[in-house]
Amino acid sequence: MTREEYASILVPNITHTRKYYEELYKKRDLKEDAMVVRIGPSPTGSVHIGTLYQAIVAKRFASQTNGVCFLRIEDTDQKREVEDGVNLILNSLAKYDIGFDESPLEGGEYGPYIQSERKEIYGAFVKDLIEKDLAYPSFITEEEKKSITEAQTKSKGRIGYFGPWAAKERALSIEEVLNKIKDGIPYVIRLKSNGDFENKIVVEDCIKGRVEFPENDMDIVILKRDGLPTYHFAHAVDDFLMHTTHVTRGDEWLSSVPIHIELFKTLGYEPPKYAHLATIQKEEDGHRRKISKRKDPEANVLYYSEKGIPVDAVKIYLMTLANSNFEEWMIENPNSKLEEFTMEFKKMSTSGALFDMEKLLNIARNYLSKISAKEMYEETLLWAEKYDKEFADMLKEEKEIAIATLNIERESQKPRKDFAMYSEVKNGVWYMFKEWFTNNEYEWQKINDLENIKEILNTYFKEYYDETDTEEEWFNKVKLCCDKLGYASNMKEYKQNPDAYKGNVADVSTVIRVALTTKSKTPNLYDIMKILGKEEIKRRIELI
RNA sequence: GGCCCGUUGGUGAAGUGGUUGAACACACAUGCCUUUCACGCAUGCAUUCAUGGGUUCAAAUCCCGUACGGGUCACCA
Numbered sequence: 001m002t003r004e005e006y007a008s009i010l011v012p013n014i015t016h017t018r019k020y021y022e023e024l025y026k027k028r029d030l031k032e033d034a035m036v037v038r039i040g041p042s043p044t045g046s047v048h049i050g051t052l053y054q055a056i057v058a059k060r061f062a063s064q065t066n067g068v069c070f071l072r073i074e075d076t077d078q079k080r081e082v083e084d085g086v087n088l089i090l091n092s093l094a095k096y097d098i099g100f101d102e103s104p105l106e107g108g109e110y111g112p113y114i115q116s117e118r119k120e121i122y123g124a125f126v127k128d129l130i131e132k133d134l135a136y137p138s139f140i141t142e143e144e145k146k147s148i149t150e151a152q153t154k155s156k157g158r159i160g161y162f163g164p165w166a167a168k169e170r171a172l173s174i175e176e177v178l179n180k181i182k183d184g185i186p187y188v189i190r191l192k193s194n195g196d197f198e199n200k201i202v203v204e205d206c207i208k209g210r211v212e213f214p215e216n217d218m219d220i221v222i223l224k225r226d227g228l229p230t231y232h233f234a235h236a237v238d239d240f241l242m243h244t245t246h247v248t249r250g251d252e253w254l255s256s257v258p259i260h261i262e263l264f265k266t267l268g269y270e271p272p273k274y275a276h277l278a279t280i281q282k283e284e285d286g287h288r289r290k291i292s293k294r295k296d297p298e299a300n301v302l303y304y305s306e307k308g309i310p311v312d313a314v315k316i317y318l319m320t321l322a323n324s325n326f327e328e329w330m331i332e333n334p335n336s337k338l339e340e341f342t343m344e345f346k347k348m349s350t351s352g353a354l355f356d357m358e359k360l361l362n363i364a365r366n367y368l369s370k371i372s373a374k375e376m377y378e379e380t381l382l383w384a385e386k387y388d389k390e391f392a393d394m395l396k397e398e399k400e401i402a403i404a405t406l407n408i409e410r411e412s413q414k415p416r417k418d419f420a421m422y423s424e425v426k427n428g429v430w431y432m433f434k435e436w437f438t439n440n441e442y443e444w445q446k447i448n449d450l451e452n453i454k455e456i457l458n459t460y461f462k463e464y465y466d467e468t469d470t471e472e473e474w475f476n477k478v479k480l481c482c483d484k485l486g487y488a489s490n491m492k493e494y495k496q497n498p499d500a501y502k503g504n505v506a507d508v509s510t511v512i513r514v515a516l517t518t519k520s521k522t523p524n525l526y527d528i529m530k531i532l533g534k535e536e537i538k539r540r541i542e543l544i
Numbered sequence: 545g546g547c548c549c550g551u552u553g554g555u556g557a558a559g560u561g562g563u564u565g566a567a568c569a570c571a572c573a574u575g576c577c578u579u580u581c582a583c584g585c586a587u588g589c590a591u592u593c594a595u596g597g598g599u600u601c602a603a604a605u606c607c608c609g610u611a612c613g614g615g616u617c618a619c620c621a
Contacts (some may be wrong), residue, residue, distance in 0.1 A: 042621055077620050138619090145618090158546050159617055164557080188619050197547095214547065224619040231621050255548055255616040278550090281614085288613065320569085324557050327569055351550045352614075359556065359570045369583085414583045478579070491578075509579035521581035 005172055007130040008395075009181065010137055010189065011123045011223070018128040021121050025110050025241045030094070031384050034067035039100075040074040043085025047092040047301045048293050049355075050250060050280055053318045055098045057277060058248045060322075060343040062101070067245070070102035072238060073114040076228045086114065092301050096311055110242040115234050122229040125237050125267070126189050126222060134266055138169050139180050166219040184245060191221035195262050203257055206246065206275035206345040216258035232256065234265035238348045242271050251276035251352075275345055279351040280321065291355050298357065308383040308422025312338075313364035319361075323347040340533050361420040369415040373407035376425075380406075383422035385487040391426050404531045405429045408523040416523060416529065431517045432528070434536060440544045442518045452502065458513045459485060461541055467534040471526045482508050516540050 008014070028036060037058040062069035071093075082088070086104055093099075101106025112118055129135035136162075145161070152159045170192065171429050172180075180187070195215035203211050222233035229237070239247060254276045264271040282291040282299075291299045291535055298304075304314050315338060319326045323343050334339070368376065377395070380402075384392035395402050406429065409416045418428055430436050444453055463484075464477040479489035486502045488494030494504040513525050516537060522528060529537060 040621085044621085074621065078619065142619090149617095153545075156545060160546095186619095208549070211548070213608075219616085221619050226619080228619090230619070233620095234561085249556060250615095252615055253621090258547090276549090279615090320556070324569090327556090328558095331569090353556060356555055362570055388572095412583090416582050418582060437580080474581070497611070504579090506579055519580090523580095525579060525583075 001174060003131045003133070006177075007127045009178065010130055010187075011127040011227075014120060014123040014127050016120065016124055018124045018421045019272065021124060021241060025243070028068065028243045030067060031065075033065055034245075035061050035065045036068045036070075036243055037062050037248055038070050038072050038239070038244050040072045040249075041089050042074050042077065042080065043082055044080045045082045045085065045293070046088055049291060049299050049301055049318075051233050052091075052093070052096060052098070052301050052314070053248065053280060053321065054248060054277060055093055056096075056315060056318050057322050057343065059098060060339075060341070061246065063339065063344055070108060070110070070242065071100040071104070071113060072242070072486070073104055074231065074234065075114060075116045076224075076231065076234055077117070078228070089223070095305065096301070096315060096503070118234075118238070119227060121241070122223065122234060122237055123227065126229075126233075129191075129222075129266070130189065134192050136170060136172070136192055136219075137177055137181075138166075138190045138219070138221070138408045139185050139187045140169060155199060160218045161190070161220075162197075162218045166190070170219070170422060186225050188221045188225055190219040190264070191222050191266065193217050193219050193262060194259070201258060201261055203274065205254070205257075205438070206273055207278075207348045208251070208254065208276055208350055211254070211257070213255075213258045216262045218259070220259055222263075232259050232263060232503065235260060236267060236269070239272055240264070240269045241268065246273045246275055248275045250279050252279065275348075277322075278349050280355050281352040282355055284365070288352070288354065290352070296355075306387060306423075308387070308424075309360070309364050309420065310367055310379070310422075313360065313367045313420075316363050316367065317360045319343075320354050320359075321349075324349070347459065363448065365417040368419050369410070372514040373403050373410050376406045376410075376419075377403045380422045380425045384426075387423070387427065391430075394430075394433055394436065397435075401432050401531060402429055405432045405523075405528075408527040408531075418523070431519060431522075432531060434539075437518075437540065438543075440515065440518055440540065442514055444514070447514060447520065448507060449504070453511050453515075455485060456481070456508055457515055457541060457544070460508070460512060461537075465537075467529070467537075474526050474529075478508060478512075479505060480513070515544060 028034075030036070039051070041047065041057045059069045061067070073089070075081055075085070090103070090105055100106065102110060102113060104111075104113045107113075126135060132139075148161070148165050149159055151499050152165075169190075169191075170322065193216060196213045197217045199215040200212050201215050205211055220232060221230050223229055235247075240242075257274060261271055279290045281288045282296050284295075293299045301314075304311075316326075316330070319338065319341065323341075325347055326341055326343075329341055330336075370400040372418075373380075375452065377399070381392055381395050384395055406425075420424055444450060447453070448456075460478070462480045464481045466473075466477070469477065481487075482489040482505050485508075487500075487508050488501040488504040491504060491506070493502055498504075509525055510520055513522055513528075514520055516525075516528065532540070
């Protein structure tokens with residue numbers, strides 16, 4: 001039996017050769033310094049904030065070098081797979097304007113872009129390695145593996161399937177292997193490692209810098225029992241065939257680099273450049289750990305949609321984590337688009353940053369303060385239609401009032417920063433809607449005596465209120481009202497001699513404010529009264 | 545346990561041997577402004593860069609050790 005026939009039995013149903021694929025996926029026609037990057041999520045549900053982070057970084061590098069950024073679905077673990085996972089990923093990323101030059105949706109010349117559909121390709125490569133005696137079948141069971149690990153732990157040796165521990169299976173003859181297969185014993189294909197743990201390899205990581213490792217000497221699994229490759233093998237094959245130049249990924253992969261280097265070497269390829277990004281972390285009980293979708297709601301990008309935290313704010317925040325000089329750049333270039341920023345590996349942190357919700361919300365608040373009232377209205381409506389139907393209906397019904405309210409003290413040099421998320425808008429505008437303002441329940445005694453309140457409202461609305469007043473006239477009249485009732489109309493005078501007055505102009509304003517809105521904190525009262533109009537104001541006063 | 549990475553304030557960080565008296569942003573505190581709130585403005589917030597030693601005229605910056613934190617050692621990615 002030739003090695004070719006032997007390999008065909010171990011990896012059956014392969015129609016093409018490795019060479020065929022190598023020739024099929026031609027070198028990309030790009031400039032020397034163009035970066036080809038990829039993002040390779042697993043379809044295990046909605047997108048992780050770390051995946052978004054990596055996608056933003058990868059995209060930036062690709063587009064600033066006129067390169068290519070593609071999406072490859074890494075679904076070689078069918079156990080963890082979730083239904084509709086691919087669409088979930090595509091949709092979530094699209095929400096953040098992360099599109100791809102090549103993806104399962106768009107296709108591209110280097111596809112398929114879903115690893116499970118590349119099964120034959122990996123098979124051809126594995127077959128080739130078996131033919132060259134660089135890979136071999138392994139029949140070892142779960143239990144046997146466990147006992148090896150136990151023995152290694154006991155003798156304080158290194159843990160893993162290598163050297164002496166793998167020798168027995170390496171030495172299996174073709175006949176022995178064929179017999180086992182005939183008996184139906186399941187197997188995986190392992191790499192026949194050539195590495196020596198005593199040898200050092202040096203890798204120049206784009207972010208971490210020079211890192212030294214011992215060579216890999218583990219006979220790692222490359223093809224699983226189900227015929228699909230492991231991450232390591234798929235990475236080597238795919239990133240060669242797809243001509244990736246830079247592998248950007250989380251730094252939990254850093255310690256696998258020796259495996260990857262050996263894989264590329266065994267295949268006879270130049271490995272890509274690596275850029276291991278520090279992961280976003282979370283603090284719990286005084287300990288830091290990688291932010292996790294299971295434990296931390298904010299690790300899931302859906303969380304931001306639900307809360308209504310603007311897409312751009314999340315992007316800006318992630319950009320500041322990626323390159324801390326990004327924030328300064330943004331201040332210096334207020335009118336530039338995020339896409340004009342040049343990202344640098346050198347400016348990336350080598351240690352993981354703690355996720356800071358406060359900072360994100362501050363960015364969101366600044367961002368929302370700068371958009372127009374109309375845009376604010378539309379985005380809020382979009383959010384509400386998905387997460388608060390009742391609010392959405394009201395927004396549509398009272399569009400004019402909603403926009404006018406959102407516009408109070410907005411389009412100016414120093415705009416208000418009331419909202420960090422669309423879910424907060426309801427609390428800031430609901431009281432302006434006639435239909436929702438049905439009573440004036442309030443703990444009035446908190447702000448003044450009931451008698452005083454009555455007096456203020458009666459006097460002000462009967463003698464001073466005029467809806468045609470300008471803001472200056474309006475405020476002068478509030479002050480006149482103060483003078484008449486014994487409240488200080490001038491704050492400075494009041495502070496010098498508070499006992500001489502029943503209160504001050506702020507107290508009077510507060511009474512009017514609460515009477516009209518049931519809130520002690522609102523944007524500019526004058527604007528609110530303008531928007532409400534005479535009739536509605538009258539109605540609200542009568543409600544009391 | 546082996547291997548690897550990291551350690552500048554409450555947080556993100558600037559910083560690559562001497563204009564750093566350790567930027568900037570968030571948070572926090574105080575004050576000013578002010579019809580409330582928000583905004584804005586001003587001031588304060590690390591006598592010190594995990595720690596011990598070394599090199600040097602000079603170190604957060606270079607070297608060595610230690611401690612602490614993180615990652616990884618799957619037929620998961």
